[in-house]
Amino acid sequence: MTDISAGLDRLAIETPSWAYGNSGTRFKVFAQAGVPRDPFEKIADAAQVHAYTGAAPTVALHIPWDKVDDYAALAAYAKDQGVELGTINANVFQDDDYMLGSVTHPDPRVRRKATDHLLECVDVMDATGSRDLKLWFSDGTNYPGQDDIRARQDRLAEALAEVYARIGDDQRLQLEYKFFEPAFYTTDVPDWGTSLLHCLALGPKAVVCVDTGHHAPGTNIEFIVAQLLRVGRLGAFDFNSRFYADDDLMVGAADPFQLFRIMHEVIRGGGLDADSEVAFMLDQCHNIEPKVQGQMRSVMNVQEATAKALLIDTAALKAAQNSGDVLGANGVLMDAYNTDVRPLLAEWREAKGLAGDPIAAYKASGYLEKISAERVGGNQAGWGA
Amino acid sequence: MTDISAGLDRLAIETPSWAYGNSGTRFKVFAQAGVPRDPFEKIADAAQVHAYTGAAPTVALHIPWDKVDDYAALAAYAKDQGVELGTINANVFQDDDYMLGSVTHPDPRVRRKATDHLLECVDVMDATGSRDLKLWFSDGTNYPGQDDIRARQDRLAEALAEVYARIGDDQRLQLEYKFFEPAFYTTDVPDWGTSLLHCLALGPKAVVCVDTGHHAPGTNIEFIVAQLLRVGRLGAFDFNSRFYADDDLMVGAADPFQLFRIMHEVIRGGGLDADSEVAFMLDQCHNIEPKVQGQMRSVMNVQEATAKALLIDTAALKAAQNSGDVLGANGVLMDAYNTDVRPLLAEWREAKGLAGDPIAAYKASGYLEKISAERVGGNQAGWGA
Amino acid sequence: MTDISAGLDRLAIETPSWAYGNSGTRFKVFAQAGVPRDPFEKIADAAQVHAYTGAAPTVALHIPWDKVDDYAALAAYAKDQGVELGTINANVFQDDDYMLGSVTHPDPRVRRKATDHLLECVDVMDATGSRDLKLWFSDGTNYPGQDDIRARQDRLAEALAEVYARIGDDQRLQLEYKFFEPAFYTTDVPDWGTSLLHCLALGPKAVVCVDTGHHAPGTNIEFIVAQLLRVGRLGAFDFNSRFYADDDLMVGAADPFQLFRIMHEVIRGGGLDADSEVAFMLDQCHNIEPKVQGQMRSVMNVQEATAKALLIDTAALKAAQNSGDVLGANGVLMDAYNTDVRPLLAEWREAKGLAGDPIAAYKASGYLEKISAERVGGNQAGWGA
Amino acid sequence: MTDISAGLDRLAIETPSWAYGNSGTRFKVFAQAGVPRDPFEKIADAAQVHAYTGAAPTVALHIPWDKVDDYAALAAYAKDQGVELGTINANVFQDDDYMLGSVTHPDPRVRRKATDHLLECVDVMDATGSRDLKLWFSDGTNYPGQDDIRARQDRLAEALAEVYARIGDDQRLQLEYKFFEPAFYTTDVPDWGTSLLHCLALGPKAVVCVDTGHHAPGTNIEFIVAQLLRVGRLGAFDFNSRFYADDDLMVGAADPFQLFRIMHEVIRGGGLDADSEVAFMLDQCHNIEPKVQGQMRSVMNVQEATAKALLIDTAALKAAQNSGDVLGANGVLMDAYNTDVRPLLAEWREAKGLAGDPIAAYKASGYLEKISAERVGGNQAGWGA
Secondary structure, rough: HHHHHHHHHHEEEEHHHHHHOOEEEEOOOOOOOOOOHHHHHHHHHHHHHHHHHHHOOOOEOOOOOOOOOOOOHHHHHHHOOOOOOEEOOOOOOOOOHHHHHHOOOOOHHHHHHHHHHHHHHHHHHHHHHOOEEOOOOOEEEEEOOOOOOOHHHHHHHHHHHHHHOOOOOOOEEEEEEOOOOOOEEEEEEOOOHHHHHHHHHHOOOEEEEEEEOOOOOOOOHHHHHHOOOOOOEEEEEEEOOOOOOOOOOOOOOHHHHHHHHHHHHHHOOOOOOOOOOEEEEOOOOOOOOOOHHHHHHHHHHHHHHHHHHHHHHHHHHHHHHHOOOOOHHHHHHHHHHHOOOOOHHHHHHHHOOOOHHHHHHHHHHHHHHHHHHHHHOOOOOEEOO | OOOHHHHHHHHOOEEEEHOOOEEEEOOOOOOOOOOOOOOHHHHHHHHHHHHHOOOOEEEEEOOOOOOOOOHHHHHHHHHHHHHHHEEOOOOOOOOOHHHHOOOOOHHHHHHHHHHHHHHHHHHHHHHHHOEEEEEEEOOEEOOOOOOOOOHHHHHHHHHHHHHHHOOOOOEEEEEEOOOOOOOOOEEEEOHHHHHHHHHHHHOOOOOOOOOOOOOOOOOOOOOOHHHHHHHEEEEEEEOOOOOOOOOOOOOOOOOHHHHHHHHHHHHHHHEEEEEEOOEEOOOOOOOOHHHHHHHHHHHHHHHHHHHHHHHHHHHHHHHHEEEEOOHHHHHHHHHHHHOOOOOHHHHHHHHHHOOHHHHHHHHHHHHHHHHHHHOOOOOOEEEEO | HHHHHHHHOOOEEEEEEHOEEEOOOOEOOOOOOOOOOOOOOOOOHHHHHHHHHHOOOEEEEEEEOOOOOOOOHHHHHHHOOOOOEEEEEEOOOOHHHHHHHHOOOOHHHHHHHHHHHHHHHHHHHHHHHOOEEEEEEEEEOOOOOOOHHHHHHHHHHHHHHHHHOOOOOOOEEEEEEEOOOOOOEEOOOOHEEEEEEEHHOOOOOOEEEEEEEOOOOOOHHHHHHHHHHOOOOOOEEOOOOOOOOOOOOOOOOOOHHHHHHHHHHHHHHHOOOOOOOOEEOOOOOOOOHHHHHHHHHHHHHHHHHHHHHHHHHHHHHHHHHHHOOHHHHHHHHHHHHOOOHHHHHHHHHHOOOOOOHHHHHHHHOOOHHHHHHOOOOOOOEOOOO | OHHHHHHHHHEEHHHHHHHHEOOHHHHHOOOOOOOOOOOOHHHHHHHHHHHHHEEEEEEEEEEEOOOOOOOOHHHHHHHHHHHHEEEOOOOOOOOHHHOOOOOOOHHHHHHHHHHHHOOOOOOOOHOOOOOEEEOOOOEEOOOOOOOOOHHHHHHHHHHHHHHHOOOOOOOOEEEEEOOOOOOEEEEEEOOHHHHHHHHHHHOEEEEEEEEEEOOOOOOOHHHHHHHHHHHHOOEEEEEEEEEOOOEEOOOOOOOOOHHHHHHHHHHHHOOOOOOOOEEEEEEEOOOOOHHHHHHHHHHHHHHHHHHHHOOOOHHHHHHHHHOOEEEEHHHHHHHHHHHHOOOHHHHHHHOOOOOOOHHHHOOOOHHHHHHHHOOOOOOOOOOOO
């Protein structure tokens, strides 16, 4: 229990500011009551998640959605609420100029504009004190022949090099990959291999971000996790879950066993050690469920998967593996997975002065009713705001 | 050649009004110059596609996007432009009430509202003289347990029965299925089996609509086509193509060989016979390509695949099949596929007084420049307008 | 607990005789010590699974692999061992004549031969007193054009009709579907829709068999289960699990949450009611794990998933669903899933005089060592024997 | 035409000795008349493919399937037949010792045995004068927890390093990757990223082999080709095609447009230049079609795709790409693809003194009838022989 508790203590899960705004699909974005109208209100919501779970101490920002005049004021506000500002996310996919790409666009003018935005994000990092710049590019093509696959890689490399040169010694560049969407034929950073190749070319401060929903059907994500930890380039997770494509459901909702296996590899590879720099973040769309509660549920799902992974009897596992005892080794893993860790987590929370059941405590608090009443008028936050 | 020409004469491809408006992904809708601002302008654009290809004589409407006060006036306008109004598409996915479903919603009030909209669409059909009502439901759930899978089927059946009872003797109800999106756990009509079961329960005027992009990875669509023709329930196609999910690319763009195989099964099963009631429609999103030209290219892709399928030496094919000559039978099919049918299609067009190269003729016409200059101000059409 | 215990009492899981023989992939079949050499030894092994789990009272046979001169003797032997003979599985895929198909083959001679084998299987059923004939056809094609998709459906329908006419009033014909393999372009019964269409054409004694590994990537199997129960045609399960294609791993090994959701729909639709005729069978390949222990683990996995599904607070679930409480409804389901049911199952076993931990008891029994020592010489059973 | 002819002249496609033997699925291997019974007869068949196509000058060997006492004699025999010995393929998947892995096995004894076999294959290369050693490992696990994912990578790296140290200056080590099968949970070299990481660690003589059937559903293979050519590590292709998993159908049979796109990227990246070291090989299973004819058809399919790719108007393509003309750029590509290149290829063959229609000429030759009559008795070659 001590070890498990210590492991849980080290598990900090960053929530993204945009998860508190409205989101949806191309068919419809459904509005919800109480949704934030500015970055401050987003941070207030994020602080609730931390207040009840004790495991979500930082908030990721998205530029320009969370652009403010005074980042110091935003940081101070966050601190007052009990959280801190975290990763800065760049956005080079929502301007009409980016229809055919941003940093990989055939037109140098568009590439310049996109790269300048990335550099501006580093300025924001300097202002917020953020360690990480997370780059996701929607760049790609929809039709065979539309653009030159290889030339786009060269353009990407050039832009990344410029950004990499700009970040400070204590800052990192996270390069996220995604199988497809919004590009439907080629995507310029479609897999971990591509992301890693660029990171290796850049240098040690460039690391791969694994979004758990960004893979081809059937892909073994924990294998990728093990592989990236082995070469020292697993930078971060964007957690969410999916049944089909990039469904962006709450992490652990679609396949809790997979999440457990992923956390097992994280721990196995040192990703939860005291000196680990792996960042754990949520990135999902609460299209139909309440935002704050959805984030809380997600944080708890990661905690439960981690607690189960920490419960694995590693000595027994290794012994079974080395003796070729297929069912025995699998059984050791399943014993941990089949354990109900909710009591253990309630205990962990209570030891920290928190409620054992964060969801019940949050619902009892009346926060949702309060913000629903207060946040009337103005523009609700969403993608693009 | 005579047979091929006759086959092509029977191939009428309906284009959808919404394809002329802006479309996009959840990340961004990119605006294009010259995009229509009302149903009349959409019809004008659709008429261009028909004027140059000679194969797109009707336009599908989407209610409420194409709602007008006077459908007779809209029909007359279409006739003036050289086209006619076609299938009526219902929309029960863009109202906040439909967040958890429309006709399958747990709340009877929402179901009533949704069904009423479907009935209203039949009123529109009566006004436009349309034969077909096409129903696609975005209904489904995102999380296990969210709703009762089976109860939703019962609710769906109830709503469909009410609509079926309302349509006239010469009208049809097309029930479209879709693998997933925007629902990410269950979809209430996810596959052809479900659609067919409901059609069988309703009666002979209920038919299945096959959207070529709405299947699980690897699904053999031509098999489904053969199966539905065999039981007399293939009602219509929504054509588009995809590499990943429901990418909604131009039909024939991602896998032209698949489109050829589909058209081969259509012809094999009588779907292009003189008395066939199979409707051929486009339903795709031109996110990054010009709209009118994209529709023209799509119509031509269907024509090319059909011409190749009509070229198959069916006697030689049957002989090879019956003798178990695997490579011989495959070779007969490939001989047709490998033929360059573009000269043949140019000839067919020229025999009708059209330009042999529709794209070149359209580009030379200056139509895009004209509408780009004229259609300034107002709200561009798109999903939701 | 009483209800759960009663539900578990009704859960009888049939194990297949061939699971006790060697199996493998196209690359290699690895031989294991102690593998049976004839149907009697297979039954002896199957009896072990029942002896320790108390939940596997019948054994499925595969003809001709389990062909014997005297089925009454085989049945009597089974009874002595504490089990009974169950479903008869036909095999029309391992004769050189079936290279291009069996009942769908273009050559009537081959079709006749295949249908005769099916009829012979009904003779075996009469001799063994089996209720179910399970039909799986490997029939399909590898290359476009190789054979006529629709003609093959007609041939299939003809053969099925002949077999259906032959079975008795208390017998059933189960038609299994499979997405692909060993055919790689078309498969003649590839999905539940095709299987159901044939069953509907045959009559009420024809039912669909759902093999949990036989679907396209991403397919929602519990939806199919709900759908088939709704129309009264869910005949049976072939349980196994998969990460990729038809991997045939132990059921519950790849995605225990999916198995739980499936059992929830089974229960919701009455499939575990006292009068249910749904058959629960294992059909998997223990390529690298010990056979008997692998079957035991699988039976226990189904029991655990069922126990969790029986634990669902259905009143709370319905209330949350009806009020549109997405996270609440999902939470009710997850509460059951997250419960550790192993103590409950141990109790259930002990109440029946069995060991609480079947695997430990079996391993302690020395059975594997015994058969490994005894079963030397002769030909080990496997696919084709 | 001159350029196209020169490009085709450089396109040498290696055929694999095992393609001439019987193959099948885990369900059944169907025997065919005339199938070779030893390596010499395989080479005689391979020589036929070259004799008629003029494009298949070398034959890959598989050790131990093609083990002979005197490789010089085998090489001389090949030369007499008009072909040469090519790539050496290792086999560490068909010994009972390899049930849980070969070079990644937890037991050092098994790893030693496997590595020794790889070293033995280099001895064979020295004897045959082969440039390439192709390594494919079936290694992986079936169940979560079965073995340590990361430790297996370390063991793999160690074995590869030993082999790499053994190969000569003019020899190469090709590392093939495969998504899954025969392992069904993890595969130790599942993707191009893993293969490339190991190659980078080894040195410049280690290159990636791309098998076109070894990817997750939806994977964009031409992107991988472009990426590997960009970093100078595309070593070879194993050509085949698939609709589902690793179906191993004839290359170009399932998706001829994809093959064209792949060859376009090969040419774009210099892979068909005079100084290119990219090896083009077939690796497919002719389960139901005649072997020699199947190989011929495959060679021709690659030639047709290559000829179309060579026809692309690269200047027009680049101009359209750079101006952001999506449909124009796609149109340039499609113009080449839609061209019927069969006359051009017939001309190319006739200029070399070959028949314009290789299949017809081969069938007229009576070779299949001859070997069917002669090759009676003995054991037909297949996987494992």
